[in-house]
Structures are given as C-alpha cells and as structure tokens.
Amino acid sequence: MDIVVCIKRVPATDSAIKIAADGKSIDPAGVQFELNAYDEFALEQALRTKEQLGAGTVTVVTVGSKDAQKELRDCLARGADKAVLLTTDQWMYDGTNTAEALAAWIKTVPCNLVFCGRQAVDSDNNQLPANLATRLGFACVTEVAKLTLDGGVFTAERDIEGAREVVTCKTPAVISCNKGLNEPRYANLKGIMAAKKKPLEEAAAQLPAAGMEIVSLALPPARPAGRIVGQGVDAVPALIDALRNEAKAI
Amino acid sequence: MSNIVVIAEVRGGQLKRPSLEAVTAALQLAAGTGGKVVAVACGEGLDAACADLAKSGAQQVIAIEGAAFANYSGDAWAKAIAEQAKGVSANAVLMAHTAMGKDLLPRVAALLDASVTTDVVAVAFEGGAFTAQKPVFAGKAILTAKSSKPVFCATLRPNNFAAASGGSGAEVTKVAAPAGDLLSVVKEIVSSSSGRTPLQEAKVVVAGGRGLKEADNFKLVEDLAAAFGTGVAAVGASRAVVDAGWRPHREQVGQTGKVVAPQLYIAIGISGAIQHLAGMRTARTIVAINKDPDAPIFKVADYGIVGDAFEVVPALTKAIAEIASH
Numbered sequence: 239m240d241i242v243v244c245i246k247r248v249p250a251t252d253s254a255i256k257i258a259a260d261g262k263s264i265d266p267a268g269v270q271f272e273l274n275a276y277d278e279f280a281l282e283q284a285l286r287t288k289e290q291l292g293a294g295t296v297t298v299v300t301v302g303s304k305d306a307q308k309e310l311r312d313c314l315a316r317g318a319d320k321a322v323l324l325t326t327d328q329w330m331y332d333g334t335n336t337a338e339a340l341a342a343w344i345k346t347v348p349c350n351l352v353f354c355g356r357q358a359v360d361s362d363n364n365q366l367p368a369n370l371a372t373r374l375g376f377a378c379v380t381e382v383a384k385l386t387l388d389g390g391v392f393t394a395e396r397d398i399e400g401a402r403e404v405v406t407c408k409t410p411a412v413i414s415c416n417k418g419l420n421e422p423r424y425a426n427l428k429g430i431m432a433a434k435k436k437p438l439e440e441a442a443a444q445l446p447a448a449g450m451e452i453v454s455l456a457l458p459p460a461r462p463a464g465r466i467v468g469q470g471v472d473a474v475p476a477l478i479d480a481l482r483n484e485a486k487a488i
Numbered sequence: 489m490s491n492i493v494v495i496a497e498v499r500g501g502q503l504k505r506p507s508l509e510a511v512t513a514a515l516q517l518a519a520g521t522g523g524k525v526v527a528v529a530c531g532e533g534l535d536a537a538c539a540d541l542a543k544s545g546a547q548q549v550i551a552i553e554g555a556a557f558a559n560y561s562g563d564a565w566a567k568a569i570a571e572q573a574k575g576v577s578a579n580a581v582l583m584a585h586t587a588m589g590k591d592l593l594p595r596v597a598a599l600l601d602a603s604v605t606t607d608v609v610a611v612a613f614e615g616g617a618f619t620a621q622k623p624v625f626a627g628k629a630i631l632t633a634k635s636s637k638p639v640f641c642a643t644l645r646p647n648n649f650a651a652a653s654g655g656s657g658a659e660v661t662k663v664a665a666p667a668g669d670l671l672s673v674v675k676e677i678v679s680s681s682s683g684r685t686p687l688q689e690a691k692v693v694v695a696g697g698r699g700l701k702e703a704d705n706f707k708l709v710e711d712l713a714a715a716f717g718t719g720v721a722a723v724g725a726s727r728a729v730v731d732a733g734w735r736p737h738r739e740q741v742g743q744t745g746k747v748v749a750p751q752l753y754i755a756i757g758i759s760g761a762i763q764h765l766a767g768m769r770t771a772r773t774i775v776a777i778n779k780d781p782d783a784p785i786f787k788v789a790d791y792g793i794v795g796d797a798f799e800v801v802p803a804l805t806k807a808i809a810e811i812a813s814h
C-alpha cells in the first residue's frame with residue numbers, strides 16, 4: 239500500500255487570536271504553531287496500516303509555508319518514510335483550492351490510500367477529505383473512530399447524531415481520522431536521528447484561486463457580561479428566577 | 489435561474505429538524521437571487537419526510553428514492569444529488585452541518601466544481617455574489633467570505649436558523665435511485681445513546697467536568713438533564729473527564745469534541761479552558777456552577793453560582809423538575 243498522509247501546521251489550540259492590520263488574516267506574532275491534533279491520528283493510522291501489511295510507504299504532504307518543514311520533520315521522526323512540502327505563502331483556508339492542489343500532486347505519485355485528520359483546527363473546515371476523495375475518484379469515510387482493514391476492504395465506525403455508523407469502504411480510499419481512533423506515538427531519539435536522513439522534498443504548490451475569497455476576519459462579538467447570582471445552594475431560587483423571567487430559557 | 493437546492497437529511501423515515509433550518513437559509517438567499525428553493529431527499533420510504541418538506545416553504549421537492557439508496561453511500565448519493573442540482577440549474581446547495589452534511593456536501597461541491605464553506609452561521613446574496621460567515625480558530629474569530637465560483641455550497645450550523653414552516657404545499661417529484669457501484673456504504677447503525685437526545689440537537693446541554701471528582705458522580709449531571717423532561721436535555725462532558733474514561737468521547741464538548749449551540753448550557757465543575765469554550769460559547773444562555781469564583785467559565789457565563797456542585801446541583805434538579813412537571 240502506498241499511503242499519503244495530509245497534514246497541516248496550525249496555531250496551537252490555546253493560542254490567543256489577534257487580527258492583522260489587513261483585517262483578513264491573523265497576526266502571527268506570539269502564536270505557537272503545531273501539527274494539527276487530528277493529523278496525529280492520521281499519521282499513526284498510516285504507520286499502523288503499513289505495519290499490519292508488512293510493506294508499503296508512508297509519505298506525508300502539506301500545502302503550506304516553508305515553516306511547515308518542522309511539522310513534516312516531526313512526522314518523519316515518528317516513522318513516515320518521506321515528506322513533501324507543496325509551498326505557498328498563503329494561509330490555506332479554502333477547502334476547494336487545497337483539495338485541487340493536493341489532488342493534482344497525488345495523481346503524480348503512487349498512492350492508493352490517503353489518511354487525513356477530521357478537521358484542521360485553524361479554518362475548522364471539515365471538508366477537505368471528502369472533497370479530495372471525490373476529485374481522485376477514491377472511496378471515502380470521514381470522522382472515523384474505529385478502523386479495520388481486511389482483504390483490501392475497510393470497515394470503519396463513525397459517530398453520527400445519537401448513534402454509530404458502521405461503514406464498509408473499498409480501496410483506493412481517503413479516510414479522515416477522529417479522536418479515539420488510536421493513541422499516536424511520539425518521536426524518540428532514534429526516530430529524530432533517522433529523520434535527518436529521510437527525504438523532504440519541496441515544490442511550489444499548483445494552487446488555483448480560492449473558491450471563497452476572504453472579505454473579512456474579525457473577532458466574534460463579545461458576550462454581554464454575565465453575573466454571579468449568588469453563593470451555594472441558597473442561590474438556586476435566584477438562578478431559576480433569572481432563567482425563567484430574564485433569559486426565558488426554561 | 490438562480491435556484492437554491494437544500495439537501496434534506498432523512499433518518500428512519502423522519503426529516504431531521506436542521507434540514508428545515510437549511511430551508512430557512514435557502515429561502516433567504518432565494519429572495520435575493522429571485523430563484524426558487526428545491527429540496528432534495530435521498531433514501532427509501534421518503535413519503536412522510538417529503539410531505540413535511542412540501543409544507544416547509546420550498547417550492548419544489550425531489551425524492552431520489554429506491555432500494556439502491558436504502559443505506560447512505562456518500563459517493564453514490566453525491567453523484568445523484570449533483571445531477572439533480574445541475575438539472576434545476578442550482579447556483580447554491582445548502583445542507584445542515586451534521587455528520588451526514590459534513591460528509592456529503594463537500595463531495596457534491598467537488599462534482600459541481602463549486603466553492604464550499606462549512607459550519608456557516610450566516611449567509612447572504614449581495615452584489616451578485618454569495619457570502620457566508622463561519623467561525624474559525626475554534627470560534628476565536630469569524631471569517632466572512634465571498635464565493636468566486638458559479639456554484640456556492642454551504643453546510644449550516646444547527647440551532648442557528650429558525651426551522652422553516654408554513655409553505656403552501658410544493659409538488660413532489662420522484663426519481664428512481666440509480667443502482668451502481670457503491671465505493672462506501674453504511675452497513676449498520678448502532679444506537680449509542682439508548683433513546684437519549686443527541687448532544688447537538690438538544691435544547692439544553694448539562695455538562696460536567698473534573699469538579700465532579702469521579703465517574704459515578706455524573707449521576708448528578710444525568711439527573712439534572714432528566715429533570716427537564718424527555719427529549720429536552722443531553723449530557724456533555726469536558727475533555728478532562730473523557731480522557732479519564734468517565735464519559736465516552738461522543739459526549740465531549742469543545743474544540744476536539746462537539747460544538748453545541750443549545751438554548752441553555754449548564755457547566756458543572758468545568759473550569760472553562762479555551763478549548764472547552766470553543767464548543768459552547770455560542771449557546772444562547774450559559775450557566776456555570778463552580779466552587780472557584782475565579783474560574784474562567786464565569787467570564788462567558790450569563791449566570792453563575794459559586795458553590796459546591798454536590799450541594800447546588802441536587803437543589804437545582806429539584807427546582808427544574810418542579811417546573812417541568814407543571
């Protein structure tokens with residue numbers, strides 16, 4: 239199996255977000271970046287699939303800035319064989335052109351399985367894997383929380399509202415990974431040393447115009463200040479009164 | 489013609505409420521484009537759902553129906569829907585941002601070479617272009633973007649638009665579900681909540697955190713949720729208690745869990761970490777019960793009680809049960 243893992247470098251989840259002067263992007267000053275949390279599950283699943291089959295390759299790819307070399311190296315240190323950086327200076331917020339760029343590249347390499355994260359926690363799109371799969375003509379299951387591979391057919395489980403779906407899926411496929419699928423491994427010293435010798439290729443991303451053009455990026459309206467209605471059990475009647483008569487929530 | 493397609497979600501023969509919310513958004517866009525709203529449903533046994541759609545305000549209903557579509561298949565359904573969208577010259581395709589919507593709409597968009605925006609909280613048709621607003625960076629910012637493609641696709645955050653009603657009875661057209669190769673297909677749906685209200689559909693979410701000390705004490709949270717009456721409230725959890733194995737991941741609220749926007753969110757023994765707030769800050773009313781007056785959750789809460797959950801929650805449960813029974 240030739241496996242591709244799509245990863246993204248994103249602001250750490252506890253970052254404070256400030257809007258840049260252009261009103262269309264974030265001010266990166268003071269923001270820590272990291273590997274998108276869900277992409278760790280995607281990489282881990284790729285490594286486990288290769289281990290299960292006893293053969294194959296794991297290539298990590300991102301469409302992003304040169305800074306993403308750091309996250310790609312981390313993936314190599316965890317066990318990926320090869321990394322590819324499709325470079326752009328833009329913030330990749332649009333699922334459509336990101337999918338187009340990734341599909342164009344995937345078509346040029348041997349690939350019959352793609353793992354993605356469920357969602358990139360910057361644009362919070364949750365759309366790229368299904369979009370990419372359709373462009374590649376691959377099968378796809380999204381938000382997978384459990385996965386088994388038997389005889390070239392996947393059985394995947396995913397949570398839907400109030401229930402769990404069991405889905406069968408042929409290969410070639412794109413699988414998007416949710417939390418709970420596996421426990422990602424971290425890089426050890428040996429892996430970090432080995433990663434230095436592994437290939438990290440760079441090429442300019444073939445990036446069409448975005449399907450959505452940014453008009454503005456703004457902070458959300460602040461919630462009106464709330465209030466402490468009281469201390470301890472004695473405050474319950476005041477809370478009930480506020481919920482009934484003020485908020486009309488009960 | 490600038491027609492707007494709404495992909496309706498039908499489960500167990502029932503039209504899901506967020507689909508009616510999508511009709512509301514579609515009607516709003518159609519008022520701008522001068523087109524009509526066409527609802528498209530896929531599956532088997534769609535009569536009841538189509539009857540509801542026909543009364544929703546949509547001007548036309550298309551049911552792609554048959555045994556081949558008895559179970560959800562993202563690839564096969566997307567193809568059939570994209571064909572219908574082309575057939576009615578749709579300029580926009582909307583669906584609710586549900587597990588199915590997130591899986592299906594990006595495929596339809598790819599087939600239509602459309603733009604796609606997900607988890608949308610507002611849409612507009614202005615100056616000849618579709619615009620959409622969506623939270624990004626876990627709700628820490630709001631992105632407004634304009635479609636630069638001939639077709640615009642969007643999934644809409646549930647509980648954010650009113651459910652459409654009051655249409656005069658649209659015509660329902662049936663199309664046979666095409667049989668063909670299914671690349672992926674749902675084999676089985678296992679209920680995981682034994683009849684409980686799904687988290688993202690609940691009007692009220694009662695969520696507990698590490699302040700509850702141990703798994704068994706979640707009974708306090710469950711009792712409070714139950715006090716609201718059948719089908720009203722769902723139980724949520726912070727990541728700390730999910731990681732501790734007290735609650736399943738499907739109950740986790742937050743950046744790496746579920747985003748909920750209920751009418752009422754009650755956070756019990758939850759500190760209010762930025763990643764938790766990402767999942768609930770757009771709830772209409774937020775209540776926090778925490779023994780630490782400096783807990784960050786009080787910064788977003790409309791109403792707070794500083795106190796011990798073990799004392800406050802049973803009293804609150806009693807008071808809510810009394811109201812619910814009247």
Ligand SMILES: Cc1cc2nc3c(=O)[nH]c(=O)nc-3n(C[C@H](O)[C@H](O)[C@H](O)COP(=O)(O)OP(=O)(O)OC[C@H]3O[C@@H](n4cnc5c(N)ncnc54)[C@H](O)[C@@H]3O)c2cc1C
Pocket residue numbers: 251275696697698699700725726727728729740741742743744745746756757758759760761762763764767777778779780783795796797798
């Ligand atoms: C990448 C990443 C993603 C994350 N995603 C999520 C996510 O999706 N959702 C999420 O929730 N978290 C998420 N987190 C974790 C988050 O940072 C917090 O660690 C977590 O939300 C804390 O859970 P908690 O509030 O239950 O626990 P704590 O922070 O330990 O808070 C417990 C609270 O209970 C109060 N308390 C204690 N005893 C009582 C009592 N008797 N009565 C009343 N109050 C009491 C305390 O004052 C305290 O405020 C994420 C973290 C990372 C790094």
Ligand SMILES: Nc1ncnc2c1ncn2[C@@H]1O[C@H](COP(=O)(O)O)[C@@H](O)[C@H]1O
Pocket residue numbers: 244245246274276277280299300301302330333336340353354355356357358359361362363364365366367
């Ligand atoms: N710029 C990118 N480069 C490579 N993979 C990406 C990129 N953006 C998103 N992905 C992949 O698609 C998944 C879902 O992202 P999204 O649909 O943008 O929320 C992510 O978890 C990644 O696996």
